[in-house]
Amino acid sequence: MHLVLFNSINLITNKKNQMVSKKIEKALNDQIALEAYASFLYLSMASWCDQQGLEGTSKFMHRQSTEELSHMMRIFHYLSEIDGHAISPAIKQAPLTYKSVRELLTQVYKHEQKVTTSIHKLVNLCNKENDYTTLHFLQWYIDEQREEEALMRGILDRIKLIGNGPQSLYFIDKELEKINQAQAAMEAAEADAGA
Numbered sequence: 001m002h003l004v005l006f007n008s009i010n011l012i013t014n015k016k017n018q019m020v021s022k023k024i025e026k027a028l029n030d031q032i033a034l035e036a037y038a039s040f041l042y043l044s045m046a047s048w049c050d051q052q053g054l055e056g057t058s059k060f061m062h063r064q065s066t067e068e069l070s071h072m073m074r075i076f077h078y079l080s081e082i083d084g085h086a087i088s089p090a091i092k093q094a095p096l097t098y099k100s101v102r103e104l105l106t107q108v109y110k111h112e113q114k115v116t117t118s119i120h121k122l123v124n125l126c127n128k129e130n131d132y133t134t135l136h137f138l139q140w141y142i143d144e145q146r147e148e149e150a151l152m153r154g155i156l157d158r159i160k161l162i163g164n165g166p167q168s169l170y171f172i173d174k175e176l177e178k179i180n181q182a183q184a185a186m187e188a189a190e191a192d193a194g195a
């Protein structure tokens, strides 16, 4: 009986002394929502590409969508681990149609820049709140955003080189297919190295 009472008090105390501040908890939940939206936005883009017969680009966007979901889940689990309340976010409807594949990929790049800004703001907040644990956790996201922005810049540069010739859409799609395959091979190699 006393043990049960002690455990209940302990649980309440743990919640009051939770490791994460309310400000960081909210910012991490906002980041969860942003990553989730990225996943659904990229999924919508994959579907549009599929409708246009851009199979390579569709596969690339599907991969990006799945990656964003894993980014969301990484924060979700982290927040639970530090006694925060991870919130499953409401997702607003992503656009269903795009003017062109160039415009679509430019939007991806812009969205990645937005995510980077948000991660950097979170890092600033961690510094203000002296939350070095979350600061350390966010290092992975800083590296990931640098890689993703570089990837998208590279893609936009190649699209510029391909130009607007009659078969440009075909070549853009082939290029995206190649990039997708290279990413899949890289992930498989990383998984093997970690096994």
Ligand code: FEO
Pocket (backbone or CB within 6 Å): 035, 038, 067, 068, 071, 112, 115, 148
């Ligand atoms: Fe998880 Fe590419 O932002």
